[in-house]
Amino acid sequence: MEPGSIDNRRLEIMHGGPFFEVQRRIGLLATDDFRTPVRALAIISVTFLLPVLVAALSRDGNLGAFLSDPGVWAKFLVAPLFFTLAEPGIENSVDRCIGTLSGVPLVATDKMSLLDAGLQSALRRRDSGVAELCCVLLAAAVTVVNFWALSTSSSAVHWASDGGSLTPAGGLCLVVGNTVFWFMFFRLVWRHLVWTSLSSAISKSDLRLVVSHPDGHAGLSFMARYPGGYTFFSLGVGSVVAAGLARQLHSGALTLTAFTAVCTLWLVVVAVFFMSPLVGPMVQIIRLKSETVALTLGPMQEFERAAERKALGRNTFADEAVPETSPVDARSVYQAALKCSTVLLNKGNVVPILAGALLPMAAVGLTVFPYEELGPVLKRLLLL
Numbered sequence: 001m002e003p004g005s006i007d008n009r010r011l012e013i014m015h016g017g018p019f020f021e022v023q024r025r026i027g028l029l030a031t032d033d034f035r036t037p038v039r040a041l042a043i044i045s046v047t048f049l050l051p052v053l054v055a056a057l058s059r060d061g062n063l064g065a066f067l068s069d070p071g072v073w074a075k076f077l078v079a080p081l082f083f084t085l086a087e088p089g090i091e092n093s094v095d096r097c098i099g100t101l102s103g104v105p106l107v108a109t110d111k112m113s114l115l116d117a118g119l120q121s122a123l124r125r126r127d128s129g130v131a132e133l134c135c136v137l138l139a140a141a142v143t144v145v146n147f148w149a150l151s152t153s154s155s156a157v158h159w160a161s162d163g164g165s166l167t168p169a170g171g172l173c174l175v176v177g178n179t180v181f182w183f184m185f186f187r188l189v190w191r192h193l194v195w196t197s198l199s200s201a202i203s204k205s206d207l208r209l210v211v212s213h214p215d216g217h218a219g220l221s222f223m224a225r226y227p228g229g230y231t232f233f234s235l236g237v238g239s240v241v242a243a244g245l246a247r248q249l250h251s252g253a254l255t256l257t258a259f260t261a262v263c264t265l266w267l268v269v270v271a272v273f274f275m276s277p278l279v280g281p282m283v284q285i286i287r288l289k290s291e292t293v294a295l296t297l298g299p300m301q302e303f304e305r306a307a308e309r310k311a312l313g314r315n316t317f318a319d320e321a322v323p324e325t326s327p328v329d330a331r332s333v334y335q336a337a338l339k340c341s342t343v344l345l346n347k348g349n350v351v352p353i354l355a356g357a358l359l360p361m362a363a364v365g366l367t368v369f370p371y372e373e374l375g376p377v378l379k380r381l382l383l384l
Contacts, residue, residue, distance in 0.1 A: 009102045009119060010095045011198065013191050014087040016127035040084040043184075047177040048077040055159065055169035062159035066169055069159065070364075074243035076177040082236030083184045086229075090188075093229025094195050100222050101202060108206040118201030125194045135190060139182035146178055181240075188233060196277040199223075203280030209288045212336035217344055218285045224344040227274040227353045234270065234357040241266060242360035249368045256369055260377050263361050267381060270357040271350065278344045285342045296334040302327035351382055358382065 014020070015031070028042055029035045055066040066072055098119070101107055107115045125131065150160060150170070160170030208219075215221035245262060248254045254262070305315050306327055345353075358381060365374050 009098055009115070011098055011119060011122055011126065011195070012091055013094050013126060013195055014091040016123070017132050017187075018129050019132055019187065034088050036085055036088060040081050043080045043084055043180065044077055047080050047173075047180050048072075051076065051169045051172045051177060054172055055167075058168045062167060062169060065159040070243040070246045071240075072173070074239040074360075075181050076173060078239045079181055079236040080184060082232040082239070083188060086188070086232035086236065089229035089232065090191070091229070093226040097223055097226050098198075098202075104208075104219075106207050106209070106219060107202065108208055111205040114205035115202055118198050118205075121201065122194050122198040125197065126191065131190050132187060135183050135186040138186050139179045142182045143174060143179045147174055150174070185237070192273070192277075195226075199277040200280035203284050207281075207284055209284065211289060211292045211340040212333060213340075216339070216341050218288055218340055220281050220285060220344065223278055223281050224346075224349045226277065227345075230274070230353075231356045234353065235360065238266075238357045238360040242364040245361065246364045246367070249364060256373060256377070259365055259369070260381070263358065263365075263377075263381055266361065267354050267358060270354060271345065274350075274353060275345055282342050282344055285340065285344075289337050289340050289342060292337040293334065296330040296337065299328050299330040300334055303329050303331070347383070354382055 014034070020029070023029045023039065024031065028039045051072075052063075052066070055063045102112070102115060105112070147166075150166065160167060160173065166174065211218055213219040217224075245254070245259075249259065308315055358378065362374070362378050365378075
């Protein structure tokens with residue numbers, strides 16, 4: 001059985017594509033083994049260790065400045081390392097969702113072909129060479145913009161630019177490290193969009209949902225657990241954002257209020273990112289809730305009128321044209337529909353996700369602000 005085939009209904013979202021195939025052919029990974037430590041070491045050797053060696057051997061004496069820059073550690077060591085470590089977790093969390101959808105099953109039996117068609121489409125997008133070429137071009141475009149900024153800015157970091165020209169370490173970090181970072185970032189974002197499109201396609205098929213499911217989300221609460229696989233990804237991106245923020249904080253350009261606003265905006269971006277694959281399922285819960293309420297209104301009305309006739313001998317507002325029936329008590333279904341939550345991400349499951357994204361920001365903030373001031377702010381941010 002081929003990995004990612006529709007027979008076993010697994011997307012294996014981090015497999016496929018030219019970058020995966022290149023790594024497989026040179027022995028950095030296998031089809032059934034990510035070999036994460038080996039790949040992580042290989043990537044950070046290129047993005048971080050090689051520039052460190054170049055900086056140490058160069059005559060400009062910038063090694064100290066290079067190693068004291070938090071942006072260097074975040075973008076060229078922490079982020080590539082965490083992006084590589086994130087791949088197995090992301091793949092497993094997505095495949096668990098797909099497996100649950102088809103295994104329970106939550107997709108109607110006669111609509112399972114729609115799940116297979118959506119999965120087949122997702123596999124084509126996953127393996128798209130054009131998509132990865134776009135990731136390369138976007139990464140190269142960002143590198144060009146960064147090169148222009150370094151060449152024209154008078155505030156460029158000393159180790160990267162000297163008199164308007166790039167130092168050896170600066171050139172290597174810009175051309176190689178920066179491009180690799182942005183390629184890995186865009187590639188992971190693209191794979192997330194593939195998962196989002198698949199989730200949306202699955203949601204358009206007939207799902208076997210019920211408002212009275214004990215999970216409180218019509219049987220779809222397991223979908224909200226997929227972001228747990230993105231912990232390393234969140235830490236990697238958060239580290240780069242925090243490193244950029246650190247320069248502003250240490251220069252005194254940001255007050256605690258401004259820092260809080262930046263952290264709030266960052267958490268909103270993270271929440272929207274992880275919410276995107278859940279929009280389709282949430283729309284289905286909204287539809288289920290609305291239709292269930294509408295279906296129960298009639299039976300409840302007849303049940304209560306029957307109870308009134310039994311107690312009083314007749315209905316206060318009688319309707320002789322409607323024959324008496326023995327209605328079913330639908331109150332429990334109606335109440336379950338009202339209690340059924342349509343929001344899959346809530347305080348119960350979103351706090352661990354946001355905490356991981358906020359951790360690098362908090363670490364940077366604590367180097368400037370005392371815990372007595374910053375601690376309450378961080379707690380409020382996580383309990384929004």
